[in-house]
Amino acid sequence: MTKSELIEAMARRQIHLAHHDVELGVKEILEYVSQSLATGERIEIRGFGSFSLHFRPPRVGRNPKTGDSVALPGKYVPYFKPGKELRDRVNGIVSSDDGADD
């Protein structure tokens, strides 16, 4: 499923919304999540999962072409941890009713 297919699927569910608004809404959500990560803020979506940053310590890498060693500084990378409901659904476990999830 691509971003445009996601927008199409959402538009079918939100029939009262203009297509343009669905597109805008999806972009806005992704931008807000990206922006939050870029400022080091966690995102927690119940039943889906959480996004956070993981620190990668500095290391000595190599230029694959020349073999020269290069000092690489530490950096942060985005990390996603799937939530319980997503883990279960993906693994073929169907919860009878996720009453606890809302």
Place this chain on the structure above:
Amino acid sequence: MALTKAELAERLFEQVGLNKREAKEFVDSFFDVMRDALARGEQVKLSGFGNFDLRQKNQRPGRNPKTGEEIPISARRVVTFRPGQKLKVRVEAYAGSGQQ
């Protein structure tokens, strides 16, 4: 404080002009649609953000950390997130909060 669905809905209310109920439904629907796709075994690719991929894991030996008892971890399908180049670059620039 972590960002949650409530703040995402608030942002849609402010930036897209959805009313509060529409905004809440929109955010729920966004994550439901992705979860349904993944549950069907479909990868989700969001350009500029990242891909949610599915990986098949074989059964492997495990241990109950409390009792030390050996129990196999069953074969399963798991979701992994591969951030896109654009998101990686934005996040790399983060200086951290006193770490290092």
